[in-house]
Amino acid sequence: TGAIAAGGCIGILIPPSVILLIYGILTEQSIGKLFAAGIIPGVLEAAFYIVTIWILTKRNPALGPPGPQATAKEKFSSFLKTWDVIALFLMVIGGLYMGIFTPTEAAGMGAFGAFCFAILRGRMDFSKFKHSLTSTILTTGMLFTIVLGAMILGYFFSVTRLPVEFANYVAALPVNRYVILLCIVVVYLILGCLMDSLAIVLLTVPVFFPLILQLHFDPIWFGIIVTRVTEMGMITPPVGMNVYVIHGITKVPMPTIFRGVLPFLAADVCELVLLIAIPEISLFLPNMM
Known part of the structure; x- marks a missing residue:
């Protein structure tokens, strides 16, 4: 369960990411560069x-018992069945990375x-097509409503100059900038426990971005x-x-799930430290664009 x-x-991080899309809209950053930055x-x-x-499985093999054996031919055959997913990913991200598509065009492609691919696989009929159109309309309407709310909030912040005043005050404090970054990270961790990720970005990015x-x-x-x-x-x-x-979903006791999550949370902390210490990990692909 962990x-x-x-x-x-x-x-949430692997492109195409809704969170990165909303962040790009709020901060007027390149969506293509944000998507590229999320890959590595x-x-x-x-x-x-x-x-x-x-x-974990080396220390306690019972956590991950071996599954059914498969030959190299069977593995390769299973891999070939995913060719359409891989092709779709390479087309969208590759087109963005090479500048062939804008983010909107890449989404359309x-x-x-x-x-x-759904037609080629024989998995598309009229009922599924109708359902996909309905889902698209609902999702698009939700996203546009969210963006509209974010624009209203952003206008309020620009009129009141709250983010600018906050940024000026905090930036003038006699502390290292990484101490301030650590405080921001802690705020996001606390909010991540309690709120939806989209709501967190909409509420906090307009405040923290000028800083x-x-x-x-x-x-x-x-x-x-x-x-x-x-995340x-x-x-x-x-x-x-x-x-x-x-x-x-599983009815597994909460303490059991939290114990299972702790090793992965430790791995997350290690990766976060690496991303902060070496920004080039995130910026390598965007800088190549």
């Missing part, structure tokens, strides 16, 4: 989880590609840090949202 709860956070940290996060699982610029942190890098810390909050005791979801 691996499932932690693994459920990876999708997302892969690194998965690698940290794999190493964590390997260490991704939707069209998924539609074509981040005054402290001369890279805005693309900060977007990855915000997303990563918000961590979703599995942090005592109120990790993902833990409650797993508990509701």
Whole structure:
């Protein structure tokens, strides 16, 4: 259950990410660069989880009993069945990375590609097509409502100059900028335990972003840090949202799930320290664009 709860956070960072999209809209940063910046940290996060699982199963093999054996031919055959997913990902992210598509065009190509693959696999009929259209309308309406609310909040902040005054006050404090960053990280961890990740970004980014610029942190890098810390909050005791979801589905006791999550939370802390200490991990791909 710990691996499932932690693994459920990876999708928030791996592009195309709704959180990074909203962050880019709020801060007027390049969506393509934000998506590119999330690739290496997302892969690194998965690698940290794999190493964590390997260490846990080495210490206690009962945690991960061996599954059915498969030949190399069977593994390769199973891999080939995922060619359409891989092709779709490479088309969208590759098009963004090489400057062929704008983010909006990439989204359209991704939707069209998924539609074509569904037809080729014989999994698309009229009822499913109707359901997908309805879901798209509902999701789009929700996102536009969220963006509209964020724009109203941003206008309020710009009129009152609260973020600017807050940034000026904090930036003038006689402390190292990384101490201030640590305080921001702690705030996101606490909020991540209690609130939805989208709500956290909408409420906090307009306040913290001017401060981040005054402290001369890279805005693309900060977007990855915000997303990563918000993920961590979703599995942090005592109120990790993902833990409650797993508990509701599996009926596994909460203390058991929290004990299972702790090793993955330790892996998250290690990766977060690495991302803060070496910003180039996040900025390597965006700087190549």
